[in-house]
Amino acid sequence: PSVYQVDFTGNKLIRSEELRPVLGAAATGGVYKESDFRDILDIKIRPMYEARGRLKVAFPEITTTKAPENMGLNVMVKVVEGEEYNLGEIRFLGEDGRAEDWLKIGNFRQGVTANMGEVDEGRRRMELAIRRTGYLDAKVTSRRSLNEERKTVDMEFSFEPGSRYTFDKLLIKGLDIISEPEIRKIWGPKSGDPFNPEYPDYFLNKIREDGVFDNLGETKAVPDIDRTNRTVTVTLIFKGGPPVPDKKTNRRRSPF
Numbered sequence: 001p002s003v004y005q006v007d008f009t010g011n012k013l014i015r016s017e018e019l020r021p022v023l024g025a026a027a028t029g030g031v032y033k034e035s036d037f038r039d040i041l042d043i044k045i046r047p048m049y050e051a052r053g054r055l056k057v058a059f060p061e062i063t064t065t066k067a068p069e070n071m072g073l074n075v076m077v078k079v080v081e082g083e084e085y086n087l088g089e090i091r092f093l094g095e096d097g098r099a100e101d102w103l104k105i106g107n108f109r110q111g112v113t114a115n116m117g118e119v120d121e122g123r124r125r126m127e128l129a130i131r132r133t134g135y136l137d138a139k140v141t142s143r144r145s146l147n148e149e150r151k152t153v154d155m156e157f158s159f160e161p162g163s164r165y166t167f168d169k170l171l172i173k174g175l176d177i178i179s180e181p182e183i184r185k186i187w188g189p190k191s192g193d194p195f196n197p198e199y200p201d202y203f204l205n206k207i208r209e210d211g212v213f214d215n216l217g218e219t220k221a222v223p224d225i226d227r228t229n230r231t232v233t234v235t236l237i238f239k240g241g242p243p244v245p246d247k248k249t250n251r252r253r254s255p256f
Contacts, residue, residue, distance in 0.1 A: 002032060007076050014048060087111065123157065
C-alpha cells in the first residue's frame with residue numbers, strides 16, 4: 001500500500017500545519033515501508049527541529065491505518081521533541097592559531113539556541129574560504145558532542161585541504177582580435193598563482209556590470225582542471241546579444 005496522508009501527534013514546538021506539507025511532499029504516493037519512511041523523517045523533519053536546538057528529537061512510534069477513501073494508508077507519527085540545546089564550545093583541529101578567524105568566517109553564534117542548519121552553513125563557508133586559496137578539493141568535516149549537564153552541543157571541525165592548484169593559462173572564445181587583448185590585460189591571475197574557483201565568474205560579472213562591451217550576450221567560464229599536474233586552464237566564452245537598431249553611442253563598438 002502507498003502513503004495517502006500523513007499527520008503528527010505529540011508535537012508542540014512546530015505545528016502540524018508546518019510539518020505535514022514537508023513530509024507529505026516527500027512521502028505521499030510512495031509505497032510504505034517503515035525503514036524508508038523513517039529515512040524520510042530524518043531527511044525532512046529532523047532538520048526542522050535541529051534548526052531550533054532540539055537535537056534529540058525522536059519519532060518513537062509510527063502507526064498506519066487504512067484510508068477510507070482508497071487503498072492507501074494514513075500514517076501517524078508520534079514526535080518526542082526533546083530539550084533545547086545551545087551552541088557551546090567550538091574547536092578547530094590543527095587550526096588553533098586561526099580559531100578567531102574561523103569563528104568569524106563560520107559566523108558561529110555561541111551561547112544561543114543551536115541552529116544546526118546555520119552551523120552547517122558555517123562549515124561550508126570555511127570550506128569555500130580554503131578553496132579560494134587554491135585547495136579545490138578541500139573538505140571540512142564536523143563532529144558534534146552533547147553536554148547533557150549544560151544542555152549544549154560542542155562542535156569539532158577537521159580540515160582536509162588536499163593539494164593546491166594553480167592557474168595555468170587563459171583561453172578566450174568569441175571576441176575579435178582587438179577586444180581579446182583588452183580582456184587579457186584586465187584579467188587578474190597570473191600563471192602559477194593559486195587558483196580561486198570563484199574568480200572567473202566574478203570576472204565575467206564585473207565585465208557586464210562595468211559595461212565594457214556593447215550588446216553583450218551570454219558569457220560562460222569553463223575551468224579545465226588537470227588533476228595530475230594540479231593546474232587549471234580557464235576558457236572564457238563570449239557571445240553577442242540579439243541585434244539592436246543602429247543608433248549613435250559613445251560606448252565602444254560590439255566585438256562580436
